[in-house]
Amino acid sequence: MSKKNQPSKPASSKLEKQYLESISRLLIKDAWNEAKIKSEEFISGHNDSAIAYFILALAAYNENDLTGSLFHAEKAVHYGADIREYAELLAIIYAILGDLNNSMYYTKIASTLPHSDHIIALGLPKKLPTLAKAFFQVVEDPLLKNAFSAIEQGRWVEAENWFGQHVRLNPGNRDANLGLANCLCIQGLFKAAVESLCAARHIIPNDAKIAGQLGTALTAVGAFSAGQASHRWAMSVAADDPTIHAMALNDLLLDPEKGTADIVSAFQQWGKHFGLRSESGAGKPSAKAKDILNVGYIIGAIGKKRIGSVLAKILAQHNPKRFRTVGFGIGRLSASSNIIFQKSFQTWHNINDMDPVTMGAVVTAEKIDILVNIGGFADPELLTAFGRRMAPVQASWLECPYGAGLENMDVIISDRVLFTDKDKGLPIKEKIAFMEHGGTLVDFPADDEGKSGAAHEKEEGLVFAADATLSELNPRTIEVWSRVLHKMPDSKLILMNHNFLRSAETVTQLVDLFGIFGVAHRVDILLEADSQAFFRKGDVCLLPFPARRIDVAADALWAGLPVVCLSGNGSHSREVASTLHYLGLGKDAVASTPEEFVELAVAWGENNARRKAFGGEIRQRLRKSPLADFTVRASDLESIYEELWQTAAG
Template sequence: MSAPVAADKAQLVEKANALVDSENWQELASLSLDYLDQDPDSAEAYFLAAVAAFQQDSIREAVDFAEIAFSKDSAVRETIELLSSLYVFAGELSQALFHGKIAMTVQSNETYSRWVPKDLATFGQALGKVRENPLMNKAVLATRDEDRNQAVHWLRQHIAFNPESRKAHKALAHTLTGAGLFHEAVNSLRAAAHALPGDASILSQLSDNLAYAGYRDQSRALGELTRSIVPDDAAVQFDTICSRLTDSMDPLDSISQEIQGWGERFGCKPEPWAVDPVAGPRSQLTVGYLVGGAGARGHADALADTLAAHDTDKYRLIGFGWGKLTQEQNLKFQKCFNTWHDVRNLDPITFGTMVAAEAVDILVDASGYGSPEQLAAFGTRMAPVQVSWFGAPAGSGMGAMDIMLTDSVLDPSDSDPALHERLFKQENGLPPINLPSPELPMREAGSGEEPVTLVANAPMEFLSPYQVSIWARVLFALPEASLVLQDYAYGHQAVISRLIGMFGDYGLAHRIDLAAPHQTEALYHMGDICLAPLIVGNPADAAQALWQGLPVVTLNGPDRRQREVASLLNQLGLGDMVADSIESYVEIVADWARDVDRRTQFRQSIRDRMSGASLFDPKQRARSMESTYAALWSEAETGA
């Protein structure tokens, strides 16, 4: 192909001037790339492509184009200054300084200067504002602003310049996972595994995400490999065990035994010379709460509201969490604690020393499996009474953890031989839950003539063959009904193929639909009945479905992992929605589906029922916890 004539270049300049003036960067990118198809040696077109990429925050792409422009014509000052500034933005200071020095020896070009972005800092200005890891910092700021798309964008930009950045790879996967994009998280971690071969922390996170994406066999195999690579890494060993919790076919007793083995190996051991703290009369009890990273989790507001409602005359509260109390994720805890300690990355011994210094009477783990480093400290006696509140369904594995708080639905038996802890039953053994927003729309009543729409908020990790087989029975019982699933990257080709295959085995793929991702409100607004996943049910999610007017049907599973939604429903007096067998589960769903009047009456009354329930009232939750603490302290005083 022959090179363009001079008139073509003049036309490029004219069009580029207009697009730069109008700040139409997408069109500028198209113009430059189209021109390069005709003239792949055009330094001007590469420069314009670099400018367009920079204006669209694609720093890696901008650098690549600017480098080619420099290679095509190294005598243009604007190209070299653009390249040096871009390197500053990327944190590549040695390259920035190298090109900055060259730029001072080269003449300016009037045509190019017309295209330099007005908001582009000169090399000197950019250098004066330089920060370490600037792209990573942009990702952090985006995360604080809860802008996941921007966080993902800047993390990918950082990785493009720093492919061996473990921190960035893990943060990217964590952000994608938080958005429910499990398959994308798996792919990003696979890329990280190639960049950092044999890195146990990357492999461990990949194992977790494979489980989230529904690849259980691969997850377990990779988890076992990772454990063998770093047999002395407590966190990796712990994460691999916990990844088994979402497998409904994996017995909880077996997982508890593994966690106990982990506790015996990695938990703190009582020192023979140490003196255990002793319970005695107190006018004010000091209660320590290990909240860890709970500030970033879904139950954080409800937890903070409960803690803030404690009687401060009777209880002095000490918080142990991740980061400073002034950090955004912890601001909600500012009204909760008399004292706050940042324990992130603290070893168990230092954490235990900190607890002892505060003279904590009752130490409560409200972080569960989210803080394995601090959980290991419960292997020894830091406080007279040590309590596991929630988040550890297979037990803590720690010999000095005295109590697991539960209720009669989560644990019908009075004891669990698989646990070190003694079961202490409250009226409500669930994590704190607040009432959903009153602004959430209520499902409108239908005429009764439309086919029933069943809905389920179930990511791929919950769609085991066992789960699908039960929902298949429901659909067979209701031949006109459809099942709508929340879209957790099911639109990804590999995932959609698996989804079609799983329901296609029953000839039901055509009756499965997807709701828009990250819009649970819309999912429940289109449904008539909510089917709670059978494994690791989410009571807060079930509460939202109820609040939006949907009956929620669940199966009372074989262990506490699978009974949380059942506990919620029983506390609300809705035990008739809880099935004790697969047959009764299908029958309950079918009964609700066929009785439109019953569904209408339910919608009309459910919000009043929930508004009057104690489990949604922070003050009543706090009073319940205080009654528990009083009872436990009385036992400790008497040695019972």
């Protein structure tokens, strides 16, 4: 039998005395991490040492690891059932975890046991409450409360810790499992989210929300087929839940191999199934010529997104003599995410937790003439309201690339790059209204002191830069990028780190994908604080397929880098292409085929003088672009509204 398989031996009194002396010295210095290491080493040879488990329980508590503290405290009581301090600690931990029954049980046991002089001499963590104080502070589900409190303050790592502890303590808790997965996804740890959700599915197999979130996590790691399979299961369980079905639709947009016609059909079918039905005998609101048009914007929670501030500035430019604007959003106007809209609307309604029927009644009461949905499939419950006629004209903009197939949604506001002549045969119910200066929103970073777009902080040699998520780093994208690298043999590619380096499995996946095309050794993942710092390390920005994140292109341009983008086969994959076109950069930035993408990237890579000139002037060009002119954009919308109203009024 090998040494590592031999059972450990009870510690001799001499060894335990030496261990306690070393622990005492460490605790005087409040060196709990070192005490933890020393105790783990001691237990590896003497796994029945109650005092070592006691120290580990205290060390875990000191690190806010309550489930770890509970585990070790239980071990201490198991091996030291005759020591009062062990039972008291276990009672305290149970009280902190909100388990009064077990806490009272071990409190009674502790009261019958003698004290340990050794433990009294050691001292306890300063933040460990007394048993009485722990009882006084008992709350239900404290781990969940800590997690949600951390989320409210944007402390995602801390929230992940609390949710994870609750899952270990109560594996069947739905809120904890969903919260943990959400924290992991927000941090970009999608593989960990997949593992967590798979474990949850074994314990809560019939929960559609968990299956749907698993589908989204699988999509985020590039497992598109598996993601849709999980979504199909979720939709079969929750056949009448518009949110569960919308999750599947949103993920369809990320699959580079999915046909546009199939995507459009899926979106249109959603509306037919979930749109509210018009009430029997309900008449259509009338449209007639009038001096002031009431325009309602259902913005949902878009204020939390980067484009929210741009939207607010555009809407603030509406002509008040012709348009009265009403906002419908999540939360009060004074909320941190909505305060940017204070100059955008004459009236505001908080529709948080409002059902679609009630929202429709509020819209009617406001006598809205033109109702525009901006939240789209980010707020599917609210979107269902457009199955009914709430206003004479009802339109969608931004978050519904192919409409929603809703009976009373009249128009999709778009532009002539997002929707081309090739799209005329698509089975879209709504009409298309074209904005002259582009239908997307773009937000450029704030000016950084002392650094123009031409300023670079990079190594020697040509560097292509890409800010892409794991789902965007798909074989189709990497194949074309690799062609660029092979055309420029002395170049390299840098990737923005989306927490890739926290997962060895993710790194291996990326190495294997780039290795298929023989370029893995020429790809680096950079740890930069923000996108501007990252792009200053590069020369040319390459965008993935489909290219949907406008903010990435905006950041690269602001840092002085030319951008190369492939215009996709559908509206959802042309959002960046549209933005670049209306910024006046389409000719040198937007490719119609993968071959043209390679040509554009190589052309930029080969011409250092051209890149330098581009970087020196690009910020000024962007500032002067009509797409970045809020007054022009508002006027663009108003022209569409006038035409729609004239048509509705006959």
